Amino acid sequence: MSTAEKDFSWRSIMLPALLPTLLFSIGEGAIIPMIPIAADNLGATLAIAGLVAAVLTIGELFGNIPSGWLIARIGERPAMIGASALSVVGLVICIIAPNPVALGFGILLVGLATAVFALARHAFLTSFVPLAYRARALSTLGGTFRLGLFIGPFISAAVIHLTGSVSSAFWIHLVACLAAATVLLLLPDPTTTFGAVRTVRLKGRKMREGEALVEEESSGLFRTIYNNRAVLSRLGIGAALIGALRSSRQVILPLWAVSIGISDTNTAIIIGIAGGVDFALFYLGGFIMDRFGRLWTALPSMIGLGIGHLVLAISHDLPAHVTWFIAAAMFLSLANGIGSGILMTLGADLADRSNPAPFLGAWRFTGGLGGAAAPLLIAGVTAAVSISAAAGLMGILGLLGAGVLARYLPRFVPKQPRQS
Numbered sequence: 001m002s003t004a005e006k007d008f009s010w011r012s013i014m015l016p017a018l019l020p021t022l023l024f025s026i027g028e029g030a031i032i033p034m035i036p037i038a039a040d041n042l043g044a045t046l047a048i049a050g051l052v053a054a055v056l057t058i059g060e061l062f063g064n065i066p067s068g069w070l071i072a073r074i075g076e077r078p079a080m081i082g083a084s085a086l087s088v089v090g091l092v093i094c095i096i097a098p099n100p101v102a103l104g105f106g107i108l109l110v111g112l113a114t115a116v117f118a119l120a121r122h123a124f125l126t127s128f129v130p131l132a133y134r135a136r137a138l139s140t141l142g143g144t145f146r147l148g149l150f151i152g153p154f155i156s157a158a159v160i161h162l163t164g165s166v167s168s169a170f171w172i173h174l175v176a177c178l179a180a181a182t183v184l185l186l187l188p189d190p191t192t193t194f195g196a197v198r199t200v201r202l203k204g205r206k207m208r209e210g211e212a213l214v215e216e217e218s219s220g221l222f223r224t225i226y227n228n229r230a231v232l233s234r235l236g237i238g239a240a241l242i243g244a245l246r247s248s249r250q251v252i253l254p255l256w257a258v259s260i261g262i263s264d265t266n267t268a269i270i271i272g273i274a275g276g277v278d279f280a281l282f283y284l285g286g287f288i289m290d291r292f293g294r295l296w297t298a299l300p301s302m303i304g305l306g307i308g309h310l311v312l313a314i315s316h317d318l319p320a321h322v323t324w325f326i327a328a329a330m331f332l333s334l335a336n337g338i339g340s341g342i343l344m345t346l347g348a349d350l351a352d353r354s355n356p357a358p359f360l361g362a363w364r365f366t367g368g369l370g371g372a373a374a375p376l377l378i379a380g381v382t383a384a385v386s387i388s389a390a391a392g393l394m395g396i397l398g399l400l401g402a403g404v405l406a407r408y409l410p411r412f413v414p415k416q417p418r419q420s
Contacts, residue, residue, distance in 0.1 A: 015187055018144045020080060020180040021121050024087075025145045027176025028114065029152020031094075032056070033254045033271045034160075034169040035107060037264050041166055044100040046259060047383035053251045054375025055104045059111015060118075061368035065221045067116045068123075068361025076120040077184055083120070084181040087113035091174040095167050110173070118145075119364055126348040126356040132290070134348055139286025139341030146279040146340060153272030157265045166264060224362040231350060232366050235408040239363065240370030241401030242298075242343055245305040247371035248394045249332050251378055252387070253325075256312060259387050260321050270326055274333040281337030288338075289345055294413050298342050298405045304335025306398025313392035343367050349413050 035056065039049040071079045090109025097103040121141060129137040156169040225232055253274070257267040285297045308331045315324035347363035348356065374394065381390035 017121060017124060018141065019187070020183045021117075021141065021144045022148050023176050023180040023183065024084065024114075024117055025148025026152045026155070027087075027148070027173030027180075028110075029149035029272075029275065030156040030169045030172035030176070031091075031110075031152075032149070032250055033153050033268050034156055034166050034264070035103075036251070036254045036258060037267065038094070038166045038169075039100045039103055040258055042097065042100050042103060045383075046255065046387070047379050048100055049258065050251060050255050050375060050379035050382055052100050052104045052107060053254070054372070054379060055107045056111045056114075057247045057251075057368065057371040057375055059108040059113075060115040061111075061365065061372040063112035063115025064119065064361050064365040064368050067119045067364075068221060068224070068358040070116065071120050071123055071361075072358060076124045079120045080117050081181050081184050083113040083117040084177040084184075087117075087177045088174055091170045091177070094170045095174075106170075113177075115364070115368070119360060122344050122347070122364075123356050123360055125344075126351055126360065135289035135294070135341060135345045136283065136286035138344040138348060139282050139289065142285075142341035142344060143279060143282025146275065146282055146337065150272060150275035150279045153268040153275060157268035157272065160268065161265050221358075221361055221365060224358045225365070228350075228359060228362060231412050232362065235346070235350075235405075235412045236363070236366040238298075238401055238404040238408060239343055239346065239367040240373075241397060241404060242302065242339070242370070243367035244370035244374035245302065245309070245394065245398045245401065246336060248309065248374040248378060249305065249336060251375040252309070252312065252391055252394070253329055253332070255378070255382070255387060256316075256325055256391075260316070260325060262322065262325070270329055274329040277330055277333040278337040278340075281334070282340035285338050285340040285342070286345075289342070294342065294346060294349070295405065295409050297339050298346075298409060299402055301335050301339025301342065302398055302402040302405060304338070305332060306395045306402065308332035308335055309391045309395030309398060313388050313395060316386075316388045316391075346409075346413060 032053075035053045036049040039052040040046075044052060067079070087110050090106045090113065093106030093109065094103055095106075097106055122138070125137050125141055126134075152172070155172055159168045159172060160166060253271055254267055257270070262270070285301075288296050308328050311324070311328045311331065315321055315328065318324055343363075347360050350363065351359040378387075378390040378394065381393055
């Protein structure tokens with residue numbers, strides 16, 4: 001065991017690294033199930049409501065373009081505080097939105113902010129957590145997001161029940177963003193705690209390369225994609241399909257609830273319980289990755305997400321469609337939960353540990369392409385055919401994604417040795 005592994009303490013990253021993430025994700029969890037419902041209440045059709053929900057992932061996709069450069073320039077904590085402020089602006093627009101177009105613009109800003117916030121914390125853990133603990137640390141980060149997505153819908157359900165207004169869910173996220181920014185300002189910045197490590201690690205490179213290091217940190221997203229085209233054009237396709245299935249799950253479940261007539265409050269409760277199933281498995285997924293290799297969670301997760309969508313596809317018009325919806329929601333959460341942290345872990349495995357943000361931005365952009373395309377595809381197929389056809393198509397893509405991961409993941413990320 002290396003000195004870095006012996007010196008690593010989970011306590012050192014808990015409050016300053018994970019608490020702001022939890023607060024931000026609680027707010028996000030509060031609004032995600034409500035976005036299609038809010039659009040529906042403003043007069044949108046089912047397909048348009050799906051399009052408005054898709055804007056969140058589109059915002060995250062475009063937010064990945066400048067985020068790697070921004071974080072390398074100003075640091076993780078200032079980037080997260082700025083992201084919280086941008087999200088507040090977007091949420092205010094959502095609250096006062098008079099039509100689906102204005103609502104979509106507000107959601108776009110929230111998506112941009114989410115991308116920066118998530119990448120900042122991902123970059124920090126990639127830089128400072130030893131390899132032996134990497135998958136567990138990043139799965140814990142993923143689990144923190146999932147805990148927020150579990151708690152948020154229940155808070156939404158309670159607040160909507162008390163106020164009778166779906167837009168009150170956006171107030172929850174607004175308060176959560178302000179709380180996250182406050183925590184970031186009041187608690188010690190973890191990057192200062194580990195700053196000496198980063199300084200020592202980079203000192204030799206600065207002496208050898210001078211300004212080249214600054215140029216590397218400032219390189220644009222598309223140059224980084226070009227420089228890493230071998231892995232991004234192969235394993236990156238698998239990442240994009242993982243992003244697509246995860247994004248589809250977040251969009252199609254609330255749309256499905258609208259299409260079969262489940263009430264707003266019950267929709268939030270069902271999705272909240274599904275979020276609990278998702279959250280419960282985060283550490284198990286990380287342990288399996290560290291112990292047996294990344295493929296052992298990536299493959300079951302993608303196969304399960306594909307099967308869950310196929311179950312939805314055949315159940316819409318069955319007499320017990322509500323029961324089938326609940327069962328499919330829980331199964332999708334089970335599949336997603338076992339893959340907790342897989343994209344972040346693979347990105348960390350492939351990134352330059354001394355300056356991970358540029359590559360991680362490119363990696364998240366690649367996954368985000370799938371995440372942004374899936375809701376648009378769902379909206380288009382729903383408008384042209386039906387929501388059942390959209391679910392079936394996503395199920396097929398999930399099974400294809402499992403094949404891509406089985407082909408390329410062992411090639412680019414060899415199995416890690418077992419840790420005692």
